[in-house]
Amino acid sequence: MSSSAALEAFLAEPRNVIVAGIRKDGRPHLSPNWFLWDGEHFYVSTTRTRAKYHIFRRDPRAELVIDDATGFRYAQIPATVEISEDQPASVPVIRAIRDKYGRPNPDNEELLAGLAAEGRVLLVFTPTVPPSAWTTTGLD
Numbered sequence: 258m259s260s261s262a263a264l265e266a267f268l269a270e271p272r273n274v275i276v277a278g279i280r281k282d283g284r285p286h287l288s289p290n291w292f293l294w295d296g297e298h299f300y301v302s303t304t305r306t307r308a309k310y311h312i313f314r315r316d317p318r319a320e321l322v323i324d325d326a327t328g329f330r331y332a333q334i335p336a337t338v339e340i341s342e343d344q345p346a347s348v349p350v351i352r353a354i355r356d357k358y359g360r361p362n363p364d365n366e367e368l369l370a371g372l373a374a375e376g377r378v379l380l381v382f383t384p385t386v387p388p389s390a391w392t393t394t395g396l397d
Contacts, residue, residue, distance in 0.1 A: 263396045264388055267330060268294040268323065271358045276301060276380070277320040278312040278338075286312055292323075293354045299336065299382040300350045304375050313338045319382055330395030336382040344372045347379045 273289040280286050286308055293300040299321060303310055313319065321334040341347060348368060355362050362368065371377075384391070 260397060261388065264332065264391075264393065265294075265296075267325070267332065267396055269357075270325075272323060272325060274299060274301065275322040275324065276309060276382075277322070278309055279316050279318060280308075280312060281315065291354055291358050293350060293357060297383070299334070299384075300354065301380040301382070302347075302351055302354060302377055303380055304377055306376060309380070310340065310378065313340060313380060321382060325395070328395060331393065332396065333392040334382075335385045337385060339381045339383070341379040341381055344369060344377065347372065347377070350379060351377075 271291075274292040275287055276290055277285050277287045288307075288309055290301045290303070317337045317339065319336045319338045321336055322331060323334075324331045348365060351368065351372065352362050363371070
């Protein structure tokens, strides 16, 4: 259990979310990613060539962990995921992720061309329980 303000501040920090999905053979697949939390969903940008894209097309169950190993803080969130392949609609989210992590943002035309060239999609994770039920440590 954590305070809402402490949790929101933690999720606004530029750290990785570890995304876990289930491979076809039942083994877990984990990967670190940049993310954006908007108070309702977690957004992760990926490409159609990545394992997680194929995993989540088949099975929408996911587990997320945002970790601060040096501060002994973390949040663990059960979630389901939808894949948004609408690149023009994803531009504001991609911009917000790039801003959060201090990356330059090209103009819309150049950004959209890059998304198309890379085959980028957005993974939209919806927690399956409210934040008060997430497993957290150090966020009191």
